[in-house]
Amino acid sequence: MPKVAYSEADRERIRGELVSTGLELMARQGIQHTTVEQIYKAVGISRTFFYSFFPTKEDLVVESLYLQQPRVLAYAKRLMEDPGLSWREGVRKFLLSCCYGERNGIAVLTIQEQQSIFRRLSPESYRLFREKQIRLFGGILDCFGVEPLPERVALFSNLSLSAMVICRAIPQTLPLMVPEAAEETVSVLVDAIVDRLELLKG
Numbered sequence: 001m002p003k004v005a006y007s008e009a010d011r012e013r014i015r016g017e018l019v020s021t022g023l024e025l026m027a028r029q030g031i032q033h034t035t036v037e038q039i040y041k042a043v044g045i046s047r048t049f050f051y052s053f054f055p056t057k058e059d060l061v062v063e064s065l066y067l068q069q070p071r072v073l074a075y076a077k078r079l080m081e082d083p084g085l086s087w088r089e090g091v092r093k094f095l096l097s098c099c100y101g102e103r104n105g106i107a108v109l110t111i112q113e114q115q116s117i118f119r120r121l122s123p124e125s126y127r128l129f130r131e132k133q134i135r136l137f138g139g140i141l142d143c144f145g146v147e148p149l150p151e152r153v154a155l156f157s158n159l160s161l162s163a164m165v166i167c168r169a170i171p172q173t174l175p176l177m178v179p180e181a182a183e184e185t186v187s188v189l190v191d192a193i194v195d196r197l198e199l200l201k202g
Contacts, residue, residue, distance in 0.1 A: 011053075014043065014045060014049075014053070015053050017043045018039060018040070018043055018045075018050065018053055018054070018060060019060065019063045019064050019067050020064075020067060021039055021042045021043055022034065022039045022060050022061070022063075022064045023064035023065075023067050023068055023107060025038055025039060025042070026061070026064060026107040027068070027101065027102065027105045027106055027107045028102060028105065029102065030101075030102050030107075031061060031107055031108075031109060031110070031113050032110060032112070032113060035057075036050060036057050036060075039060070056120060058116060058117045058120045058121075059120075061109075061113070061117055062117060062121070062125070062129060064107065065107065065109075066132060068106070068107055069132060069135075069136045072098070072106065072136065072140075073136060073139045073140060073143065075094065075097070076094050076139075076140050076143045076144070077143050079091075079093055079094050080143055080144065080145075087144075087145070087198075087201070088194055088198065091144055091194050091197060092190055092191070092194050094140075095160060095163065095190045095193060095194070096186070096187075096190055098160065098164055099163055099164050099167040099168075099186050099190065100167065101164070101168075108164050108168060110165070110168045110169065110173065111165055111168075111169055111173050112173065114165075133157065134153055134154075134157070137153050137156055137157045137160070138153045140156070141153060141156055141197075144197060144201065145201045146197055146200045146201050147200075152200060155196075156193075156197070159189075159192075159193045159196070160193065162189070163186055163189040163190055163193065166185065166186065166189065167182070167186045170182040170185070
């Protein structure tokens with residue numbers, strides 16, 4: 001007989017499984033290629049029950065990105081502690097890993113996904129997201145040995161996200177950009193970010 005009532009502990013566990021499964025799928029195959037159906041079937045629940053946790057896919061995406069943030073920071077720390085990498089090599093590897101997110105198990109939003117998600121966020125949810133984002137990018141700068149002053153965090157956030165967005169937008173979203181030069185373009189942008197951080201370090 002199907003289970004008709006779930007305890008709060010059950011619901012909390014299932015919610016956590018939905019978020020972690022969603023993140024795993026999105027990091028592997030991209031956010032736009034991950035469906036609600038894939039997620040709830042992997043967890044073993046119905047579509048209706050899924051929507052009792054998350055009114056939209058976008059709500060789940062935001063929660064999954066929150067789950068990813070400490071993992072991204074831990075990855076940056078591991079690179080900085082790697083004796084086989086120079087500071088510059090570690091920072092560069094981190095940024096490139098984020099740009100090519102799906103190759104490295106990192107979920108990264110496209111321009112369209114950003115627009116879709118943030119149109120649906122309440123002002124309070126948007127404020128919370130920005131606070132967590134600032135904390136993440138500040139933590140990454142601190143990990144890199146750069147004092148996370150507010151103006152530095154803001155610039156680093158914009159520069160990093162710009163490289164990630166351009167990487168994911170050529171040629172589908174930015175058709176006038178030359179796809180054959182996409183990887184070199186991203187490489188040059190990443191090098192410019194590393195150059196800037198190196199000036200601020202220490």
